[in-house]
Amino acid sequence: MLVSAEVKSALDSGEDLVLLDIRIQQEIDKYYIDHPKRMVVPFNSLLERVGEIPQGKKIIIVDVNGQRGPTAGRFLTARGFSDVAFLNGGMQRWVVEGMPTKAGN
Template identity: 40%
Template sequence: MDVVRIISTVIYILIVLFILRQILPVKGLKNLSSDDLKQRIKENKNLVLIDVRRPAEYRQGHIPNAVNFPLSQLRRHVKEIPRDKEILIYCRNGMRSRHAGRILKGKGFSNIAQLRGGIVWWEGKMEKIS
């Protein structure tokens, strides 16, 4: 095998591993349907709802009572997130919230769930900021 083929194979494997990491579920991160999330919000006052989208997306429409900690800034806000409450995270379509779940799991959070399909699949009330 020549060097170019070896390098190409290694790059291919790294790309496949990166893609798999993005699409595989995060261990311990629960996926909630829109109905499940609405029920959790209705029943459980001991939860924190986090929108990990960019501020402009958040202003265009978000789930009531959600705080906006953009994914790019989530690590800076970890100390503001209570560890004794259920953490519910969402983004636009589920990719950023999955990544946010990985970050929070890595920081020791255990009671975390995400909105499956993101805000695109949300079938509940929305608030906008003018």
């Protein structure tokens, strides 16, 4: 579990990672983290699309409110991903803490 400041620091540092946004399009349309390392794979598509997620990189999972992130993390860990974390409190906390977002997709 990572707090917003840790995620922002990892993104700003150029660390080799994937920011895995597991929200559905309607949730993303409200706001999202605009970063080239962001990859969208909705939670309900993880099983079918897990092969698209690069192995060997740190995976930071972003959900709406921190509820689905831990489940997605366990799913990825069980499939061989070794460095998986999630944004504590999801995008709701990210926004409340004043972190940068972009509206719509």
